[in-house]
Every structure is written in C-alpha cells, then in structure tokens.
Amino acid sequence: MANPLLEAPSKSSPETAIDLSQQASTFITSQSSWLSAIPYPLSLFINTESQEKWQTYENLFLACLRTGDDNTAYACLESLTDRFGKGNDRVVALQGLYKEATAKNESELAEVLREYEEMLKSDPTIFSIRKRRAAVLRSMGKTSDAVTALTNLLDQSPTDAEAWSELGDLYLTQGSYDQAIFSFEEVLLIMPYSWNMQARLGEVLYLASGRTEGGDQMKILSESMRRFCRSLELCDDYLRGHYGLKLVTTRLLEVLSTSKKPQQSSSDPVRGDLAPPSVDAVKKLNELATSKLAEIVRRSNSGEKGWDGYSAAEIIAARELLDRDTQKIER
Amino acid sequence: MAEAQQILRDPALFYWILLPITVVMVLTGILRHYLSTLLQSAPKRQPLAKLREQRSLLRSANLRTNYAQISASAFQKRREWLIENARDGKFLADPDARGKGKPNPMSDPAMMEGMMGMMKGNVAMMVPQSLIMGWINAFFSGYVIMKLPFPLTPQFKQMLQAGVGTRDLDVRWVSSLSWYFLTLFGLQPVYNFILGSNNAANQVTQQMAQSQMGANPMGGAEDPEKLFNAEAENLEVIEHYYILDGVEDRLLERFQGAI
Incomplete structure (x- = not known):
C-alpha cells in the first residue's frame, strides 16, 4: 500500500488519521536536521525541497485537525505559511480551515464566514476560499445558501468535479433528485472512469425511483442497475x-x-432510452x-x-x- | 593504430584547466537556477470572465469526448443548451468585442507581460553562456586536457577535439573546448542531485521545453468566438451512444467463470 502520509486525506479512515497525527511531532522534528541548519551561502548548494514534503505537511495538518491536536496542526500550518507565503490560495484555504476547526461557537464560525466574504469581495477568483465558504454555509445548516454559492461557482468554473459532486450531495439532502442526478452526471462527464461516482449516481437513481411509479419507476430502476x-x-x-x-x-x-404491461422489446427511439x-x-x-x-x-x-x-x-x-x-x- | 599515442601532459593542465572549467560550469548552472527563480514573476490571476470563457470551452469539449457516459435525453438537453449559448456568445469574456476578429497581441498588456517574462529567462541563459564561451576561447583554446579511458571511432573527432587542428591525434584525447561542450550538455544529473529534480539550471533542457511549448507565442490566443462556434458545430454532428447499453450482459459475461 502507498504511504499514508502522501495519500489524499479524504480517503483516510479515522484510524489512519489518528495514526498520522501521532506521527506528526516526530515528523516535524525530523525535518529540522543538520542539513537545513547549514549557513547561508552554502545552503544554496543543498536542496531540501520536494513536493512530497509539503504534501506530507498538508496531510498531517488535516489529520491533526481531525483528531483535535490543534497545536501540532498550527505548527504544520506555520511551516506551510512560511514556505508559500500568506497569499497562496491553498495556504489561505488551510488557514481558513484552521479557524473553522478552532471556532468554538456559532458566532465565531459566522466571523470566519464574514472574513471569507471580505476576502472574496476584494478578489473573487480565489476558488479555494469560495469552496470553503460553501462548506461553512453547509455546516452552519444554510443549505440553500450553500447551493447558491456553489451554483455561482460552477457557472464560472464549470469543470470543477469536486464542486459538482458537493452540489449533487446538497441537492440530495434537500430531496431534489433531478438536480442531484444532473450534478452527478456532470461529474461523470469530467471524470468518466470514476467507478465510485458511477455507483453514487446509481444510489441517487435508486432513491429517486421511490418517488415514481409504473413505467417510469422501471426505467429509473433499470438505469440505476446499469x-x-x-x-x-x-x-x-x-x-x-x-x-x-x-x-x-x-x-x-x-x-x-408485478407489472402487467408486456415488456417493450426494443428501446424507445424517440426518447432514446434503453429498454428495461x-x-x-x-x-x-x-x-x-x-x-x-x-x-x-x-x-x-x-x-x-x-x-x-x-x-x-x-x-x-x-x-x-x-x-x-x-x-x-x-x- | 598499433600502439597508443603517448603525449606527455603537464599535470598542471588538470588543475588549471579541467577542474576550473568543470567547477565554473557547475557554479553557473546553480547561479542560473537561482537567477531564474528570482526573475520569475508569479503567474497573474486571470479575470473571472476570462476564466469562465476558458472553462466553458473545456466543458463543452468534455461533453464532446465523454458524452457516452450520460443518457441520450440528458445529452440532448446539454447539447442544445451549450450550442445555443455558444452561438449567442453567452460564454464570451468580452461580448462586446464579438466579430472584431483577433486582437493584436502587442496591445494586450497581459501578453506583453508574458513575453517580458520569457525574455528575462532567455537573457538569464544567454549572457552567462556567451561569457563562459568567450572566456574559454580566450584562455584555454587549443589545449588537449585529458584522455578518455576507452577507445572511440574517428567520427567522434569533431565532438571531442574542437579547437585542436591535428589530423592524426587519437580520438581519445579531449580538448578544452570540447570538454566545455560535454559539461554543458551533461551536467543535468549533477544539478538534479544538488538542486532537486525541477531545477532551472540547464539551459538545453529549457530550450527544448520552450520549443515544445508552441511554435508561435506571438500568435497568441485564437479568437474565442470562433473556437466556440467550432465547438458548437462539433457537438452538433455527434451521434450519441450510451455506455450503459448492454452493460449488464458485458458484466455477466465477464463474471461468468467467477460465479
């Protein structure tokens, strides 16, 4: 299996998150070895950078936040900020995430949201912050606001699979199955070979079939099955x-x-749908x-x-x- | 050649020519890496409208390539919507500029910026290169400085003995100018070791990357309206098929042995 330090954090289970956060402090101390302590002109000849290093920092940060180890998370965030600067899109989003995680009550969370909105007013192209804003709105229970935020984002950046999938999820919690199906189809158009998304769409279709009856239901069910x-x-x-x-x-x-109707033997040419x-x-x-x-x-x-x-x-x-x-x- | 040629070389050649050239080459590489890092201007944020235009184009390209993933009715809906909006210029960053043709790349400040960045990179490469070449030519031309430990065919003579005009010299002898060229082309692994794999030290690899990037940076962007119209036409001619057609049979066939 691949190194869990480098894998996308969304994949990791709670157990691995705990594992990771326990490794965090050892990792951080291991980074400050004698190599990085070399004085200035000589340090130009030695490269301590690698993509893996910063990916690890980010993953450790997320794992620490998940397990409530805020201090270590802050240390990771500090090194990331030192390296990439305060203005970096990703760092800004991570900082926001830290503030969200350490917000103690509703009003502090609202404060974070207000900061996001201010940031977006000055520069609306920071997509990472726009996504964070949608996520905060969702976690505050303002689902319809989150939907509006995401639809606006997707109008400007319609190739963002992550946002489409989140939007589909939101529609699903609202019970608007048609819109959810549309969103997940859009994800599939961007990532045609993601089997988890195919299955997810199947799940949504299965849920949607509960609302319909007769021939329509059969159609949706067979689509879900496929x-x-x-x-x-x-x-x-x-x-x-x-x-x-x-x-x-x-x-x-x-x-x-139960259906009495004789089965259609061929697919319906007008709608172009497949036969059951x-x-x-x-x-x-x-x-x-x-x-x-x-x-x-x-x-x-x-x-x-x-x-x-x-x-x-x-x-x-x-x-x-x-x-x-x-x-x-x-x- | 029956017996190997013997040339008595002053060991000082090694210390005062071979070693300095190598060290200087490595140092210039490192200098160039840091110089180009310093000169690099951060990529500018694109305005939202421009971004929307590009991504909308990408979206319709996605629909064109992956249409098999969604059902015919879903595809039909999207196609009509995309074609209509593309024709009306709804996705364009600058709807007022429709029909005015390609903008002049020189008048676009963003384009100028990009070209300046490229110029800076080129200067950072050319200046040290020509300086060192001149330095070597002035001080070290015409020296034979080392002998390769393996025999070579005469075709290598041009490569290894630049600046030494002797016909009968064994190909194994390497002249100072040739040593310069060898280090110029062959130091990439050393830079990788010192500076990490994505360094900007070697000019040759950079030039190669640039020539691949596109023949004409000055030509700039195509007229977006034309791109959208072409995309709409492409979408129009698609004959839809559905990937889920017969998928259950395919799956059953595949798992036949497993059950």
Whole structure:
C-alpha cells in the first residue's frame, strides 16, 4: 500500500488519521536536521525541497485537525505559511480551515464566514476560499445558501468535479433528485472512469425511483442497475457497487413481477432510452452480487491479504444485507 | 593504430584547466537556477470572465469526448443548451468585442507581460553562456586536457577535439573546448542531485521545453468566438451512444467463470 502520509486525506479512515497525527511531532522534528541548519551561502548548494514534503505537511495538518491536536496542526500550518507565503490560495484555504476547526461557537464560525466574504469581495477568483465558504454555509445548516454559492461557482468554473459532486450531495439532502442526478452526471462527464461516482449516481437513481411509479419507476430502476453494472465493470470488487446492485436488482425483480404491461422489446427511439432488462439477466445479476458480497465479507473478515482495505462499517452493512436475505428464505 | 599515442601532459593542465572549467560550469548552472527563480514573476490571476470563457470551452469539449457516459435525453438537453449559448456568445469574456476578429497581441498588456517574462529567462541563459564561451576561447583554446579511458571511432573527432587542428591525434584525447561542450550538455544529473529534480539550471533542457511549448507565442490566443462556434458545430454532428447499453450482459459475461 502507498504511504499514508502522501495519500489524499479524504480517503483516510479515522484510524489512519489518528495514526498520522501521532506521527506528526516526530515528523516535524525530523525535518529540522543538520542539513537545513547549514549557513547561508552554502545552503544554496543543498536542496531540501520536494513536493512530497509539503504534501506530507498538508496531510498531517488535516489529520491533526481531525483528531483535535490543534497545536501540532498550527505548527504544520506555520511551516506551510512560511514556505508559500500568506497569499497562496491553498495556504489561505488551510488557514481558513484552521479557524473553522478552532471556532468554538456559532458566532465565531459566522466571523470566519464574514472574513471569507471580505476576502472574496476584494478578489473573487480565489476558488479555494469560495469552496470553503460553501462548506461553512453547509455546516452552519444554510443549505440553500450553500447551493447558491456553489451554483455561482460552477457557472464560472464549470469543470470543477469536486464542486459538482458537493452540489449533487446538497441537492440530495434537500430531496431534489433531478438536480442531484444532473450534478452527478456532470461529474461523470469530467471524470468518466470514476467507478465510485458511477455507483453514487446509481444510489441517487435508486432513491429517486421511490418517488415514481409504473413505467417510469422501471426505467429509473433499470438505469440505476446499469449504473451499478458500469461501476463494477470499472472496478471488480467495489463493495458499494455490489451492495447497490443487490438492492436494486431485488427491487427491480419485484417491480418486474408485478407489472402487467408486456415488456417493450426494443428501446424507445424517440426518447432514446434503453429498454428495461430481461428478468433473466436481472436474476443473474442479483445472484452475482450476492455471491460477490458473500465472498468479500468472508475474505475480509478472515483478513486475507489484498482484501483488507474495506471499511469495517461497510462490511457490517453488507453482512446485514446478506443476513436479511437468508432470513427471508428460512421463512 | 598499433600502439597508443603517448603525449606527455603537464599535470598542471588538470588543475588549471579541467577542474576550473568543470567547477565554473557547475557554479553557473546553480547561479542560473537561482537567477531564474528570482526573475520569475508569479503567474497573474486571470479575470473571472476570462476564466469562465476558458472553462466553458473545456466543458463543452468534455461533453464532446465523454458524452457516452450520460443518457441520450440528458445529452440532448446539454447539447442544445451549450450550442445555443455558444452561438449567442453567452460564454464570451468580452461580448462586446464579438466579430472584431483577433486582437493584436502587442496591445494586450497581459501578453506583453508574458513575453517580458520569457525574455528575462532567455537573457538569464544567454549572457552567462556567451561569457563562459568567450572566456574559454580566450584562455584555454587549443589545449588537449585529458584522455578518455576507452577507445572511440574517428567520427567522434569533431565532438571531442574542437579547437585542436591535428589530423592524426587519437580520438581519445579531449580538448578544452570540447570538454566545455560535454559539461554543458551533461551536467543535468549533477544539478538534479544538488538542486532537486525541477531545477532551472540547464539551459538545453529549457530550450527544448520552450520549443515544445508552441511554435508561435506571438500568435497568441485564437479568437474565442470562433473556437466556440467550432465547438458548437462539433457537438452538433455527434451521434450519441450510451455506455450503459448492454452493460449488464458485458458484466455477466465477464463474471461468468467467477460465479
């Protein structure tokens, strides 16, 4: 596995975050070795810079904030500020993040927000701050404000996958499924091979199917199923993909068995939508997902090599889903 | 050649020519690295409207390449919206300048700035290079300063014995001018070791990067309106297909053995 110090912080689980933050102080002291203590003219001949170094600093900073080690986080932030200057986009965002994390109550958070807005008034092109502002608005519960902030941002920078995905998430919490689906489709247009986003869109479609009935529902469900299929096509052992595929095929089988209407054999040329899948294929997919889920749960629980990267909570959820299934059969 | 040529060299040649040239070359590299770091002007922030124009263009290019990811109806919606707005010039940074053709690059201050930066970089390279070349030519030309420990074919004569006009000299002997050229082209690993891998010490690699960057920096930006119109046309002719078409069969086929 890759060095956790260098991986994107969003990927790391709480356990690794704690691990990282415990390493932080040793790392910082290790950086001040005799090499960096060389006097000025000679220091020109020695290079202590590398991209990894600063990536590590940033990750340690984030990990420390997550685990509440504010002092070490501040030390990391100080070195980053010293190196890149106060005006650097990324550093500015990190400083804001630190202030947000150390804000003790609502009013302090509002103060941070006000600072962001002031900064943006003088220079509206600092996208990192605009994103932070949207995040703060969201965490303060002002969802609709956050949506407006993000839509404005996306009008000016429509190729920002991160922002699209966040916007989709926000729409989802508001229950506006159509907009959420649009946003996630936009993410896919930017990153066509991200299997997690394919599965995410499948999840949203599955949720949206609960609102509709009849032929529409079938259409959305089969679209959702195909999204999960695509996700699995891109990544064989993606747990969420298998989980979703199992859920959606189970639901689809129910719908297919109850629907009286004879199935359309060909796709609808006017709308250009795909025909619903055959019952046979859905059944097979259901079996496939079940067996794969069982395999993943079994192997992950026995701690086999190469199968230990799954998050514990997801494994438990998968097992619970499988158990639900067996109970039904026993009955 | 039956027996190797023997030339008696003064050991002082080594201490007073070979070593100084090498050291000077390394030092100039380091100097050039720090000089170009100092001269570098921070990239200017682009105005928001310009940014929006570029990214909108990128977005429609994304739609053009990745359209298979979304369903036909979703694609149709986006296509119509993008084409309409592109035709109307909604994405343009400067809608008033439509139809006026390409702006003169010299009148654009941002462009001038970029060109100044490039000039500075070039000067930082050319000046020390020509100084050292002149220095070597004035003091050390015509010396044979070292012997390579391996034999070479006569084709290398030009490369290794520049400035020494003897026909019968064995190719293994290297002249001072040639040593200068060898260090000029061959010191990159040394700089990498001293300054880290993304240094600006070697002029040759920099020149190569520049020539790849684009043949004509003066030509500047294309007319954005034309770009958008071309993009709209490209979008119009796309025949849509959907990546999810038949994906369940593909998946089942793939996992056939696994179940």
